Amino acid sequence: MTFSSPSVFASFPLLALLAIAVPAVSFTPQNNFDEIARQADSARKEGRATEAIGLYRQAVQIHPSWSDGWLWLGDLLYEQERFPEAQNSFAHFVTITPAPGPAWVMKALCEFELRDYAHSSQDLNTWIHGGRQGNEALADVADFHWALLLTREGHFDQALQLLTERAQLRGESPLLIEAMGLASLRMPNVPEDYPPGLREEVWLAGKASFYLAVQEFERGQDYSHRLLVDYDQQPGVHCMHGLLLKAQSKSGEAAQEFHEELQISPENSEAMLALAQIDIDNRALQEAMSLARQAVQIDPANPDAHHVLGRVLLAAGHANESSRELESAERLAPNRAAIHFDLSKAYQQLGRKLDAQREMSTYSAIKKKSLAEKSSMETRDAPQSPEAPQ
Amino acid sequence: MIAIITSALFAIAASLPPQNVSPTVPSAIASQTTGAFEQLAQDAKRAREENRDDAAIETYGRALQLKPEWDEGLWYLGTLLYKKENYFEACTVLRRFLAQEPGNAYGLAMLGLSESESHDYVRALGHLKQGLAIGLGDNRDLTLKSRIVTATLLTRSEQFDESMALLFSVMTDGADTLSLEEPFGLAALRLPFLPSEIPPGRREMIRMAGAATIAIEGRKYADADKIFNELEARYPDQPGVHFLIGAYLLSEHPDEGIKELKREIEIEPANMPARIRLAQEYIKQQNLDLGISLAQETLKLAPYEPLAHMVLGEGLIAKGDSSGGIGELESASKSLPDEVEVRWDLFRAYTAVGRKEDAIREKSEIERLSK
Numbered sequence: 001m002t003f004s005s006p007s008v009f010a011s012f013p014l015l016a017l018l019a020i021a022v023p024a025v026s027f028t029p030q031n032n033f034d035e036i037a038r039q040a041d042s043a044r045k046e047g048r049a050t051e052a053i054g055l056y057r058q059a060v061q062i063h064p065s066w067s068d069g070w071l072w073l074g075d076l077l078y079e080q081e082r083f084p085e086a087q088n089s090f091a092h093f094v095t096i097t098p099a100p101g102p103a104w105v106m107k108a109l110c111e112f113e114l115r116d117y118a119h120s121s122q123d124l125n126t127w128i129h130g131g132r133q134g135n136e137a138l139a140d141v142a143d144f145h146w147a148l149l150l151t152r153e154g155h156f157d158q159a160l161q162l163l164t165e166r167a168q169l170r171g172e173s174p175l176l177i178e179a180m181g182l183a184s185l186r187m188p189n190v191p192e193d194y195p196p197g198l199r200e201e202v203w204l205a206g207k208a209s210f211y212l213a214v215q216e217f218e219r220g221q222d223y224s225h226r227l228l229v230d231y232d233q234q235p236g237v238h239c240m241h242g243l244l245l246k247a248q249s250k251s252g253e254a255a256q257e258f259h260e261e262l263q264i265s266p267e268n269s270e271a272m273l274a275l276a277q278i279d280i281d282n283r284a285l286q287e288a289m290s291l292a293r294q295a296v297q298i299d300p301a302n303p304d305a306h307h308v309l310g311r312v313l314l315a316a317g318h319a320n321e322s323s324r325e326l327e328s329a330e331r332l333a334p335n336r337a338a339i340h341f342d343l344s345k346a347y348q349q350l351g352r353k354l355d356a357q358r359e360m361s362t363y364s365a366i367k368k369k370s371l372a373e374k375s376s377m378e379t380r381d382a383p384q385s386p387e388a389p390q
Numbered sequence: 391m392i393a394i395i396t397s398a399l400f401a402i403a404a405s406l407p408p409q410n411v412s413p414t415v416p417s418a419i420a421s422q423t424t425g426a427f428e429q430l431a432q433d434a435k436r437a438r439e440e441n442r443d444d445a446a447i448e449t450y451g452r453a454l455q456l457k458p459e460w461d462e463g464l465w466y467l468g469t470l471l472y473k474k475e476n477y478f479e480a481c482t483v484l485r486r487f488l489a490q491e492p493g494n495a496y497g498l499a500m501l502g503l504s505e506s507e508s509h510d511y512v513r514a515l516g517h518l519k520q521g522l523a524i525g526l527g528d529n530r531d532l533t534l535k536s537r538i539v540t541a542t543l544l545t546r547s548e549q550f551d552e553s554m555a556l557l558f559s560v561m562t563d564g565a566d567t568l569s570l571e572e573p574f575g576l577a578a579l580r581l582p583f584l585p586s587e588i589p590p591g592r593r594e595m596i597r598m599a600g601a602a603t604i605a606i607e608g609r610k611y612a613d614a615d616k617i618f619n620e621l622e623a624r625y626p627d628q629p630g631v632h633f634l635i636g637a638y639l640l641s642e643h644p645d646e647g648i649k650e651l652k653r654e655i656e657i658e659p660a661n662m663p664a665r666i667r668l669a670q671e672y673i674k675q676q677n678l679d680l681g682i683s684l685a686q687e688t689l690k691l692a693p694y695e696p697l698a699h700m701v702l703g704e705g706l707i708a709k710g711d712s713s714g715g716i717g718e719l720e721s722a723s724k725s726l727p728d729e730v731e732v733r734w735d736l737f738r739a740y741t742a743v744g745r746k747e748d749a750i751r752e753k754s755e756i757e758r759l760s761k
Contacts, residue, residue, distance in 0.1 A: 050489055054459075080489045081513070084482060115478075171694075174547040174582070175512060192509040199587035218691050219660040226629060226658075230589075 100130025181206030
């Protein structure tokens with residue numbers, strides 16, 4: 001712009017008039033913005049949410065690049081369960097501040113509520129690969145929704161792993177039971193969208209799976225028996241029963257159930273891996289190897305598949321190939337203690353002493369941490385109460 | 391359903407707050423916007439009153455673009471979307487309405503009903519409970535619908551006793567008992583499904599269980615006996631049936647009740663309610679060793695089951711082991727801080743061993759919970 005621009009001259013008289021009519025301090029957009037932003041923060045801190053929302057909206061209209069404004073706006077709207085508007089605010093925030101922080105989880109949660117599962121999954125993935133920033137409560141909610149999305153995308157074993165950890169830490173809730181039921185029955189659905197006629201089956205499987213997770217096997221077996229009576233031809237049912245039997249060291253009966261499962265659903269990698277582990281214990285390494293390889297082929301992103309294959313290869317004396325599989329497993333599940341233990345053994349066999357020591361220390365550190373968590377859990381008398389869906 | 395909601399709308403319309411003042415905008419634009427808004431609001435109202443629902447929805451939507459916080463518009467748009475069975479959109483709009491009117495019981499009830507239809511059951515239960523707690527005034531249809539849906543959602547979340555209590559109160563208020571058969575049957579058999587989720591092969595059994603429960607509540611014991619006999623004959627191996635019959639028989643025919651509970655445990659060895667009820671009955675009959683041993687066995691199966699801790703505590707105290715009993719009761723109380731029965735047990739036990747301060751604390755808790 002130059003001084004000769006007609007617009008400057010044209011607007012001068014109006015500016016002069018306004019300057020007289022209102023105090024100069026409240027006129028400039030910057031001061032106006034500062035005041036609105038201050039009022040918005042006060043309203044939020046004092047619990048006047050709806051007022052704060054209005055003020056934040058005004059503030060981000062003046063300064064669309066004010067990232068904190070978008071964040072607080074999203075947060076307040078989310079609290080009021082106004083998910084489309086909250087999603088929009090978080091979307092603005094992550095455009096301005098693209099680092100994969102907690103706002104990605106909030107955006108993903110809004111999208112989940114809006115049943116836009118593809119974007120929800122994409123955003124959670126961004127957050128996970130960006131180092132899972134945020135506090136424990138956020139991670140807890142994120143992991144639960146991630147497990148639901150994994151189930152919907154057909155990654156049942158990974159979903160079950162997450163849900164099992166949650167069951168052990170948080171105890172029973174209707175939503176968790178439903179989520180575990182869907183994953184156990186290998187139904188690619190979320191709790192909101194499966195056919196009502198399958199509710200009994202999902203509930204029974206969820207209960208069986210939950211009691212398996214918290215090691216109350218006899219309770220689990222009651223539900224698993226009921227499943228067998230009415231739904232014995234459904235995928236996942238024999239596998240569930242087999243897992244409960246295996247957990248009680250009834251390997252022979254368990255193996256029979258896994259075989260039956262594979263007749264019904266030949267691609268059930270959980271049954272394959274459970275059977276492979278029984279085969280390893282029985283030194284039937286060829287069978288175990290074939291099952292584990294098949295499981296890796298079906299679900300290459302499943303750390304359990306690589307772990308079991310790594311164990312079979314190690315038992316069969318193929319330490320080099322074993323270490324490669326175990327390294328894959330470690331990449332996919334870096335916090336799984338048993339993988340580090342087996343990897344340490346593989347490195348030992350390969351003469352890689354330093355690597356073996358490092359893996360053993362990681363194993364010990366994870367074990368120590370999990371023992372500490374367990375002992376803090378034992379101070380409670382019962383698992384936590386049901387969670388809210390947020 | 392539509393009739394119920396429509397009548398609810400008429401009842402609530404008068405209670406809506408006056409229209410909001412539009413936000414400050416430059417005067418020329420403001421008068422243009424206000425004029426356009428007023429016109430749209432009138433058109434929407436006319437379309438709604440003439441039952442041109444699609445036109446009303448479209449026009450309310452346009453008016454709300456000009457005034458997003460117009461509570462009356464949000465309410466009518468939300469309820470029209472519900473009427474058109476567009477439940478998911480109804481939820482979105484009713485949440486915006488509730489942001490303007492956070493304690494509006496009708497809004498909470500309508501949102502809960504919409505969420506239930508959208509399969510968002512946890513939120514639905516929360517909102518319906520909130521709406522009912524605030525009170526839906528004299529809108530009998532909406533109140534009835536909300537209470538029944540709340541009861542079915544309580545059943546679905548395995549809160550069977552709470553569901554039964556609510557259904558009994560609905561029945562006492564004169565609701566049609568036939569429509570309550572399935573909700574009652576599901577809660578009585580402890581099956582956490584909605585009526586729409588009943589598997590085809592179970593519906594008759596559930597209806598029979600519901601009819602028997604309704605007969606008991608109506609003191610028609612001969613009818614209840616007849617239905618129970620038929621239920622047991624037709625479904626001898628179904629989980630839940632013997633527990634229901636056993637619990638019914640315990641008050642008048644305790645020995646037969648015990649037999650039924652034992653049969654339930656044979657069918658489902660880890661059935662917690664049957665085990666706990668049976669252990670309680672043994673203790674009541676002063677068969678303390680049996681009661682204690684059953685409670686202990688139950689805790690081996692389910693170490694965190696608070697009611698098993700409570701029953702074991704009661705048994706140990708009855709046998710003279712105050713210290714052991716108090717420990718069990720305290721354990722139960724930690725998990726069930728709002729369970730009055732545990733508080734009473736603890737109050738009596740502390741009093742008996744002279745722990746006055748603890749007894750006073752329990753008494754004040756009992757008073758708090760009884761309010």
